[in-house]
Structure formats: C-alpha cells, structure tokens
Amino acid sequence: MGNQDVIGLAVIGAGYWGPNLVRNAQATPALHLRYLCDLDAEKAQRVLGQYSTVRATASLDEVLADPDVHAVAIATPAATHLPVALAALEAGKHVLVEKPLAANFEDGLKLVETAEQRGLTLMLDHTFAYTSSVQHLRKIIRGGELGDIQYIDSVRINLGLVQPDVDVLWDLAPHDLSIFEAILPDDVTPVEVSAHGSDPIGAGVACVGHLTVRLSNGAITHVHVNWLSPTKIRTMVIGGSQRTVVWDDNNPAQRLSIYDRGVDLSPEQQKISYRTGDMVAPALVEREALRTMMAEFAASITEKRAPLTDGRAGLRVLAVLEAASESLRSGGVFVPVQQVEGRVSS
Numbered sequence: 001m002g003n004q005d006v007i008g009l010a011v012i013g014a015g016y017w018g019p020n021l022v023r024n025a026q027a028t029p030a031l032h033l034r035y036l037c038d039l040d041a042e043k044a045q046r047v048l049g050q051y052s053t054v055r056a057t058a059s060l061d062e063v064l065a066d067p068d069v070h071a072v073a074i075a076t077p078a079a080t081h082l083p084v085a086l087a088a089l090e091a092g093k094h095v096l097v098e099k100p101l102a103a104n105f106e107d108g109l110k111l112v113e114t115a116e117q118r119g120l121t122l123m124l125d126h127t128f129a130y131t132s133s134v135q136h137l138r139k140i141i142r143g144g145e146l147g148d149i150q151y152i153d154s155v156r157i158n159l160g161l162v163q164p165d166v167d168v169l170w171d172l173a174p175h176d177l178s179i180f181e182a183i184l185p186d187d188v189t190p191v192e193v194s195a196h197g198s199d200p201i202g203a204g205v206a207c208v209g210h211l212t213v214r215l216s217n218g219a220i221t222h223v224h225v226n227w228l229s230p231t232k233i234r235t236m237v238i239g240g241s242q243r244t245v246v247w248d249d250n251n252p253a254q255r256l257s258i259y260d261r262g263v264d265l266s267p268e269q270q271k272i273s274y275r276t277g278d279m280v281a282p283a284l285v286e287r288e289a290l291r292t293m294m295a296e297f298a299a300s301i302t303e304k305r306a307p308l309t310d311g312r313a314g315l316r317v318l319a320v321l322e323a324a325s326e327s328l329r330s331g332g333v334f335v336p337v338q339q340v341e342g343r344v345s346s
Contacts, residue, residue, distance in 0.1 A: 006032045007094075007298055008068040012060065012084055013075035014038035014047045017098055021073045021125075022047060022054075024290040030298035031071075035063050060084065064091040071121070071301060074098060078166070082107040085122075089114045094121040096297050099174045100321065101314035105338060108318045112311040121300050122311035126178035129309050130292040132284040133247055133255045137183045137238070140258070146240025149188060152180065152221035154236040160227035167205035169195060169324055172225035177317045179236070180213075180221060182308065189216045189316070192334045195324040201228065211324055214334065254281045316340045 009031045011021045018036065025033045035055045038044040044056035063069055064087060071094035074084050081102045085095050095115065101124055102108040115122035128134050140146060154176045163171050180190070190213045197206025211223040234249035239262075246257045260277025293309075300307035323335040 005302055006030060007301055008032050008034050008066075008070045010035035010037055010063045010066075010069045010072045011075065012037045012063070012072055012088075013098075014040070014044040015075065017075040017125075019047045020290055021075055021096075021294075024288065024294045025073065026054075027291060028294040028298060030302065031294060034066070034069055037063050060087065064088060064093065070094060071096065071297070073125075073297075075125075078170075079103050082111065085111050086114060089118060089120055089122070092118065092120070094123075094297075094301050096121075096123045096125055097314070098125050099178065099314070099317070100170065101311065101318055105315065105318045105322050108311075108315045112315055115311055119304075121297070121307060122314075123297050123300060123307040124178070124309040124311070124314035124317075125290075125293060126174075126182065126309040126313065126317075127289045127293060128175055128179050129182035130289040130296065132287060133249065134179055134182055136256060136282060136284060137179075137245065137247065140245070141183050141238070141240075142185055145243060145258075146238065146245065147242030149184065149215070149217065149219050149238065149240055151219055151239045152236065153239075154179075154221070154223045155233050157224065157226035157229035158232035158234075159230055162201075162203050162207060162227050163205070167197060167209065167328075168207050168225050168227050169197065169209040169211065169328070170321055171227075173209065173211055173223055173324070174317055174321065176211075176223045176225070176236075177213075177320050178309065178313070181313050181316055183238075184215070187216070188219075189339070190214070190221075190320050190337045191216050191339075192336050193320055193323045193327055194332050194334045195327040196332045197328050206328065209328075211320075212334075213320060213337075252286065255284060257281050312340050312342045 009025050011018055025031045033054050036044040037057050041056050041058040048054050072088045073096040075098045078100055085097050088095050156172050192214045194212045197209040199207055207227045209225045213221045236247040238245045244259045258280045262275050265272050296307050319338040323337045327335040
C-alpha cells in the first residue's frame with residue numbers, strides 16, 4: 001500500500017452519519033481520508049470546511065478510479081448499499097458499510113460473496129459492538145461468568161425520527177440484534193422470530209415494535225423498539241444461570257451492574273432456592289465507539305483478517321430482520337431465521 005501502510009479512505013455520503021465517519025477517520029492514524037463523496041458536492045464541502053485537504057466530489061466513479069483509495073466507508077441510504085458497495089468491491093476496494101448491510105438478505109449475500117471471492121474486507125458499522133459496555137459483556141458472557149444464557153430483555157425507546165422508508169424494527173432493532181450477535185457465544189444463535197407492531201399515529205409504518213427471538217439453546221430474547229416515547233430508555237437485562245447483568249446505557253456513571261443473585265432448582269429434590277449474592281459495577285474506560293470501530297477496520301485490512309463485525313455478522317442481522325418482517329405481515333407467528341455459517345471468534 002506504500003506510505004507505511006497508511007490506508008487511503010473515501011467516505012461516501014455526507015448526510016446524518018457521514019460527518020461522524022469523517023471525524024473518526026481523520027483521528028485514526030492508520031487511515032488517510034482522501035475524499036468525501038456526496039451527490040451534493042457543496043454539502044460535502046461544507047462538512048469538510050474551507051481549509052480541508054480532503055477532496056469533495058459528487059462522482060463515485062472518480063473515487064473508485066483513484067488507486068490511492070484503498071477502502072470506502074458508506075453512509076448512504078440502505079436502498080443504495082448494494083450498488084455502491086458492489087461497485088467499490090468490484091473496483092478492489094475494502095468496504096465499511098452503515099447498517100443494515102443491504103435492503104434484503106439476497107443483496108447482502110451478494111456483497112458477502114463478492115468480498116470473499118476477491119479477498120477484500122467487508123465490515124459493518126455496528127457501532128454498539130465497539131462500546132466499552134458491549135466489549136465487556138462479550139468478554140464475560142463468552143468467558144462463562146454468567147453461566148448459560150437464559151433470557152435477554154432489551155428496551156430501546158425514545159421520541160425518534162419517524163422514517164418514511166423503513167419501520168421502527170428496521171430502524172432501531174438492528175442495534176439490539178447486532179449487540180446480540182457480538183455478545184452471544186458462537187453456539188447460541190437466533191433460530192426463529194415473532195414480531196408485532198402498531199402504527200397509532202397513522203405514519204404508514206409500524207412506529208412501535210416488539211420482537212421475540214428464540215435462540216438455539218432454548219432461551220428467548222425480547223426487544224421493544226419505539227419512536228413515540230417521550231422518555232429515552234436504553235436498557236438490556238441479560239439473565240444467566242450464574243449471574244445477571246443489567247446494562248443501562250443512559251447511566252454513564254454505572255452502565256453495567258452484575259448481580260450474583262438468582263433462582264436455582266435442585267434436580268434431586270425438585271426444590272427451588274434463591275441466591276442473594278453481591279452486585280458488582282465494573283469500571284469501564286469510556287471511549288468513542290466509532291474510533292474503536294475505525295481502528296478495527298484498518299487493522300482487519302492490514303492484518304488480512306475478518307473484523308469483529310464482518311459481512312456475515314451483518315448478514316445474520318439481516319436474516320432476523322427479514323424473518324421479523326414476514327412475521328409482522330403474518331400476524332406475529334414465529335418465522336424461522338435463515339442460518340449463516342462462519343462467526344468471528346476472536
């Protein structure tokens with residue numbers, strides 16, 4: 001790659017999320033931001049500011065033709081992910097793409113297979129997977145500290161931006177599903193999903209949604225997403241056979257609380273007993289998740305390895321969303337989730 005292996009990067013899309021990618025790419029030593037590309041080149045220039053040496057352009061072709069661009073980060077609407085990411089992969093560029101991977105499973109699979117055939121990194125910007133909270137959860141769950149996972153209950157509600165093109169499940173639930181994907185052990189995967197939704201304001205799409213996801217170990221996870229709540233709640237309770245974790249993302253002073261309390265059943269006597277142990281709040285280093293995510297993207301390219309949130313992780317999230325949409329149309333029946341092989345175990 002030259003230049004001490006600094007990776008030339010272009011950000012595609014200067015809308016809501018693009019400026020965050022620009023800022024974090026510029027703060028990542030292994031990346032050299034060369035372009036910000038948007039259909040509105042003036043908007044791209046405004047994001048960059050008057051004195052930036054990064055080029056603003058409206059031409060994706062110009063970006064993809066530049067040999068100094070080794071990778072692209074895509075922050076465009078989901079419907080455009082397939083053509084933009086496919087063009088980048090076919091031009092030999094590594095790709096980081098905003099969630100969801102594509103508008104449907106079939107398109108997502110096409111991107112994953114193209115990247116694998118060409119030996120290129122395809123990574124999802126599942127930002128929450130790179131927070132200190134989720135990294136700690138991943139470590140203790142996969143390390144067995146909680147025991148067997150028995151249930152997960154997640155609430156993600158606020159007065160949200162009602163989207164014209166997607167319902168609340170496709171807008172908010174990918175966050176929770178990508179967190180499950182990051183923290184669950186390799187042998188525990190979603191197998192079927194039931195979805196219910198309502199549209200009390202007449203927006204034309206579900207604004208309140210409930211997902212019940214059955215896992216391969218028999219546990220169930222429940223996700224409540226909602227655009228209409230005047231209060232912002234972001235909590236997740238993860239119950240294990242040994243310990244239970246409560247994650248309150250709105251409480252920076254104590255995001256995680258780990259409880260050594262629970263219910264045990266003695267098989268011999270068929271007797272229930274209660275554990276009342278301590279609560280521990282681990283000290284977490286607060287850092288910007290996007291910065292960690294950008295560093296992982298660069299490292300996966302340099303080290304020629306799959307990133308934590310690789311294309312297949314994105315495909316597994318898509319598989320659950322597609323099954324959820326089918327369930328929603330079918331009155332909430334359980335719909336099987338298409339299985340995707342290959343998980344990043346590091």
